[in-house]
Amino acid sequence: MNTLRIMNKLRSRGFLREFFLLATLTLMVIFTNILMEPLETYLDTKRELERDIPVDFDAALRFSPTAWYLWEMPEAEPEYHPEIHEALRAHPGTGAVLESRQESAHCALGGGTYNFDFILYSREYARYMPLKLREGSEIQGEEGRLSVVVTEAASRSLPVGTRFEMCPNGEGAPVPCLVVGIIGGAIPGADTHQPSDSAEFDLIGLTASNHPDFALVAAVYDPAFFDEVPWDPAALVLPEEGVDVSAWWESLGQETAQWGQLRSLTEYERAALETTLSENLSEELNFILLSLIAVFGYGAYLFLSVRVRARKFAVLSVAGMTRGRMFALNMGFNLGIYLLAAGLGWILTPWAAKCLVQMDRYRSAGVLGALCTGGLFLMTLLMSTAASLVQGRRAAAITLYRKGD
Amino acid sequence: MLITLKDVSKTYDPGRETEVRALRGVDLEVKEGDFISVTGPSGSGKSTLLHILAGLDTPTSGAYFFENTDMTRASDRAKCALRRRQIGVVLQDFGLLGDDTALENVCLPLTVDGVSRKKAVARAREVLERMGIADLAGKKVNALSGGQRQRVAAARALSQNAKLLLADEPTGALDSQNTEALMDLLESLNRSGLTIIVSTHNPTVSLRAPVSYSIMDGVLKRER
Numbered sequence A: 001m002n003t004l005r006i007m008n009k010l011r012s013r014g015f016l017r018e019f020f021l022l023a024t025l026t027l028m029v030i031f032t033n034i035l036m037e038p039l040e041t042y043l044d045t046k047r048e049l050e051r052d053i054p055v056d057f058d059a060a061l062r063f064s065p066t067a068w069y070l071w072e073m074p075e076a077e078p079e080y081h082p083e084i085h086e087a088l089r090a091h092p093g094t095g096a097v098l099e100s101r102q103e104s105a106h107c108a109l110g111g112g113t114y115n116f117d118f119i120l121y122s123r124e125y126a127r128y129m130p131l132k133l134r135e136g137s138e139i140q141g142e143e144g145r146l147s148v149v150v151t152e153a154a155s156r157s158l159p160v161g162t163r164f165e166m167c168p169n170g171e172g173a174p175v176p177c178l179v180v181g182i183i184g185g186a187i188p189g190a191d192t193h194q195p196s197d198s199a200e201f202d203l204i205g206l207t208a209s210n211h212p213d214f215a216l217v218a219a220v221y222d223p224a225f226f227d228e229v230p231w232d233p234a235a236l237v238l239p240e241e242g243v244d245v246s247a248w249w250e251s252l253g254q255e256t257a258q259w260g261q262l263r264s265l266t267e268y269e270r271a272a273l274e275t276t277l278s279e280n281l282s283e284e285l286n287f288i289l290l291s292l293i294a295v296f297g298y299g300a301y302l303f304l305s306v307r308v309r310a311r312k313f314a315v316l317s318v319a320g321m322t323r324g325r326m327f328a329l330n331m332g333f334n335l336g337i338y339l340l341a342a343g344l345g346w347i348l349t350p351w352a353a354k355c356l357v358q359m360d361r362y363r364s365a366g367v368l369g370a371l372c373t374g375g376l377f378l379m380t381l382l383m384s385t386a387a388s389l390v391q392g393r394r395a396a397a398i399t400l401y402r403k404g405d
Numbered sequence B: 001m002l003i004t005l006k007d008v009s010k011t012y013d014p015g016r017e018t019e020v021r022a023l024r025g026v027d028l029e030v031k032e033g034d035f036i037s038v039t040g041p042s043g044s045g046k047s048t049l050l051h052i053l054a055g056l057d058t059p060t061s062g063a064y065f066f067e068n069t070d071m072t073r074a075s076d077r078a079k080c081a082l083r084r085r086q087i088g089v090v091l092q093d094f095g096l097l098g099d100d101t102a103l104e105n106v107c108l109p110l111t112v113d114g115v116s117r118k119k120a121v122a123r124a125r126e127v128l129e130r131m132g133i134a135d136l137a138g139k140k141v142n143a144l145s146g147g148q149r150q151r152v153a154a155a156r157a158l159s160q161n162a163k164l165l166l167a168d169e170p171t172g173a174l175d176s177q178n179t180e181a182l183m184d185l186l187e188s189l190n191r192s193g194l195t196i197i198v199s200t201h202n203p204t205v206s207l208r209a210p211v212s213y214s215i216m217d218g219v220l221k222r223e224r
């Protein structure tokens, strides 16, 4: 009780100042939440994917002709290489060869055209990595039309039941399509297990028109519709169950050396991440800058919070309060304000994401956001409280010597 | 002996350009029941001396014993405990919380010491009464005059039956009438056994103290 009473005295009576500090802190929380959101979504989706898809990604290999990335070989015309995939499949120890690719298409609809990406999965791929449909959203397919499932985002312009024409890659004969469902879960990215949030992209997954149920949705390659689409030879190669993975990796690597490169999926993804990182350098610099601003925002808040109380600390010290207790009290006080700001921040984040940064759909930040804001706050709390108490003591010492109020 | 200072020096920012030798070789012995004034011009080291006596500051060299406590070695905890119970301090600027009431301010050392609210309030009212300002209990300190604030600060210093009262220029902001009144109060407190050390640059104040010291550039000298 007495501790609360003293804490109450620490509060500055200047309502505006305290309010300003609280507002700053709330903004910082919102800011961190928004910054963390993409990472949070990524990790969430990845977790979801790993839970739903019974593939041991650590054992998987990625085959790619001569280069790490297809888009790094401008000369090589990607074609279907059935013999390469046959050889991969026939190699002892191989369990499956999963082919998939991402394409874009023009869709004609109600006089307008829309651009969409779509994913083509081989039947095998669709069996290993099924897409989840949102429950209750599916309808029956139609003979002579390609059944199509769409993401949440795409469903705004292509609601379930829409009939439309699609030109893969903007050329060739138009393919008649029917939207039969909405994708409810994560979409396994083409030939990696890097997930993408189905909600964020204008993606359509294509289903085989004759597929009886849509548990295995995906663009199962159907020559009736896509006879001109060449397959990308890059593929995900999975071992048979119980195989010695490293031996299989090695012998397969020797055999495929003439056609291309074999990398572990983990290695591939790391390289992909590095490439993405170096490609998005300016955005990362922005991110780091913004994080620094956040850290300094917290720090400055806490620092100020002690500085404005320097005189009160001096008075409390005259009244016999120990430095340790003052330190603890100050921490407690700041923690209280932080909890208040965190609560406010979390309530306001979805609104701020929409209005301030035009983030279309903010999924509330989860554990990561909390860990990040909390961790960041605790770190700066400790650092700046220590720093500001040292400063505050100096200030208090000087305050003690000054005359007048 | 209540206080023993031996060859105490205080240097601020030693070795730097801004170095100030605020106290030089100060020796002082104070018995229980003494009433001492320390007179000196501005910047002579009066506040520094009182802050060291209060344990708010530590000497750069020399020895300081409060009763049997070696204050140069004592922990922050121990010094704080002394300030809560034995040493009452009235700062030069009063050191009151202006937005709080007089009663709240007087309660502060009791609250910090963990005394229950009821007891603290009762005790604070009693001390305010003794200082002759019981009627000001509910007033905010910011709304009080200099003389009234001085009494509130004294009441706070004595809220826990301190043995020693350290008052830093208690009459600095007072007119001569209020100065006399405050000295009357200090004299009566001293008669009831309180040891008092006041710093001042006002000769009237030093004349009324039975024992008088002067301080000049950090050097303390006994006058009477």
Ligand SMILES: Nc1ncnc2c1ncn2[C@@H]1O[C@H](COP(=O)(O)OP(=O)(O)OP(=O)(O)O)[C@@H](O)[C@H]1O
Binding pocket: A397, A398, A401, B012, B013, B020, B021, B022, B040, B041, B042, B043, B044, B045, B046, B047, B048, B049, B092, B201
């Ligand atoms: N925290 C500090 N840091 C550096 N120098 C200080 C500090 N406090 C006091 N001083 C210096 O020490 C010297 C003595 O100061 P002190 O406050 O003790 O004087 P004083 O006699 O109380 O003066 P006044 O009558 O103006 O209150 C002064 O020169 C002052 O500038």
Ligand SMILES: [Mg+2]
Binding pocket: B046, B047, B048, B092, B168, B169
């Ligand atoms: Mg002074």
